[in-house]
Amino acid sequence: MTDLATKPQADEAPSGDPVDTVALPETAPADIDGGDPGYAWAPVEPAPKKRRLALWIGIPAGAALIGLVATSLVLIAPGTAIAGVPVGGLTPGSAAEAVQQRLDATTIVLTGAGRDAQVTGAALGATVDAKALADAAFADRPMWNPTAWFSPAIDAPVTVDPVVATAALRRAAPSMFTDPVAATVSFDAATGSFAAAPSVAGEGIDLAVVEKALHDAFATGQTRVDLPATSVPVDSVATTANAQAEAAKLNGMLDAVGFYVGAERTVPIDRAVAASWLTVASDDKGVFSVTANTAAIQASVDVLPGLIDRAPVNATTITDTAGNALSDETPGVVGRTLGATTGVAAAFAAQLAGGNAAYALPVSEAPFTTTALVRTIDVDLSQQRVYLYENGAVVQSWAVSSGLAPNYTPTGNFRIGWKTSMQNMGNRDLTQAPNYFTPDVPWVSYFNGDVAFHGTYWHSNFGSPMSHGCINMTIAAAKYVYDWAPKGVEVSVHY
Template identity: 70%
Template structure:
């Protein structure tokens, strides 16, 4: 019999078997042995599953990615004008904005049918990169409060020249060409005159730009526009033409070859104008050119017009050397220097608006001879003497005043010359009770006392006059011509 003390307790698991292990009842055998339990082999413990860890890693990576993206992307719902840019980088947004503008079309409607021109055709631009940078700065994705903000304004500009060319090609029937102002020489006035510019007509570029702006802001890809027409001014304006004509007329006013301040060889206005060609320039102004070959014949004739011999001066003075008049004006002699290159240089000057060409000459100064002249009247000898440098050059018998009308003595100066006049009083009942008409070559030196010609007597050498110095007509003419105003006259006995 089995010692119960040594048998395991039926409620107790065998050693090495966990107390919570399941048991299976069994019989000991067919001999009717006592009923007992036999322990079944233990099930292997299940392995732990870390599903949360494997799920969490991708999620965390996604969160990190979203955070990183929010730092470089524009917030959802953002727009630049009518272009959605939410979720884009500033670079992609800038490209999208510019592409949308380039593709937006303005459809010109009218009787001739609809014609579309795109933003690209019109040379339309926006500052796309600056706008995209502003959109990101104002509405970054990381800031939820900036999501779905109002669109950012995007001013559109078009290049006027590009737009005009595109519109002219699209609707040529709406264009008439302006006529530029012209400048030409008018022979009747001997001046350059202006033909005014005439305006043309064409599509209003500003209206097209406005329509493109409206479509771009609204997000539309196309917009209809009935084109308005506006005047088109020529770049060659009337004002520019007048300024050119004024400049050229200033040239004609002064044109010539100068020695110092003297216009020694003037050039006829029509001749000078024939040397000039005036053509409109691309910038709307005018280009002036001068033909050196046309100028050359005038240059070839300069020597004959410029060269001259020296002429020495002769000056009449009083006895103190004070000049009374020029008997012969002095003239400086001169000879023209080389004229090589003058025509080309003058052509350049004329084209620049300068008609004054200075000539280089060699000069020969003149000398001056002085003639000190004076007159003496010797009443005792009834004779007049003409002195030049203290030498008598002429002498005549004269008739001075007859008593009681004696010629006054003293030192005087020539005061006036009268070619012919009546002397005395036509009313013979009044002083001096005589009248002599048509007295020739009168030279006054003392009030109404004068040298003069005499045709009513030939008694020279004896007093005969009312105080004047009677002379033959030839002698009186000689004094008249020989003695300038200021000539000294001495009358004595």
């Protein structure tokens, strides 16, 4: 039999816990002195482990609380609605999607349109700024702020696309629509101008009423609403006012249309021809535009060289002895040559479409030269003769009649002044000075007060003094002087 030795107070071990034991030999070894046998105690048992059940229960609860707080930082407050759409507890992105989806699904039922026609918000092209509304809802009403919970609904203005909505309503209730007649612009050959034909209104469903009904239903959370179908006048988008404005613009273009060299409209284009190049139309928004036919313009471009090219014309200028210009005998004309015309028709077509009817041509110019003609008149009273000088050489000379005593022609240096092709000289009342009257005196060129060169039809005694102070000349000679000597030509009268 094996005896078991137990550690003192082993019976005090907690109930249910194992007690460490050790087996002893059946015969105990004797003491070295032969005394009582010795005893060996079992090793001391380790301290029992502490239980941590409360800790393992507390960790998940704390993590859940942290997660809840974190989640509240990205969600919209409970009880929040955008229009009639609850968005509490959603992220802004999810809220935006929910708002647009609800609007897309909201249905308008048109009653009394022959049959109840239905159109959805999606079919009407209805939109709200869902993202901006959702972002604003989150910014103003985050979940973490309890004071923002269950606040009043946020209004969401609804708009419909007019073109999309009209097409959807027309498909749903075609009997409610009559097409308007668009205003047009056309060329009137009788007046040579563009004119506008007015638009005529049609009928259709009032989009403003549909848009309001959709908004109200959406705002109150309804997904379906009845709307009595009533017709209203529908104006054409191509209005009379727009057509009149376009016609006025086109007529301004016709006033200026042509090919230009500098500021000069060198080659004007007939209004009817220019109008035949143009096509005027309006788009689905009622905006008028112009297109031009390049091939038609090309016919006018092909003849340009013969109308533009020219050689220079040299100028001759009449001057006095000091070189001051008195008049142009022959005006100078700059020569010009048209450059390449490739692409001109297409470029002009693009200009016309943009509203510019003045096409600047590419030309090279050749200058002209100017020759000065110094002209003077010499009256030799002792010879009773007039000499015309040009650049120091006599070009004409005639016998004349100067003033007869006591009305001598005054001597000195003068200039041609006022000229007239015909006038009466003297006084009809012969009792009054100068006591003579000569009607219809031709080709008069004054050079000293009332002293002039003039034609004489009442005598032919040229070479002898005969006048009241003027220089009498044959009618042909007087006209020559009149044409040859501009105002400012110097006149020398001497003996």
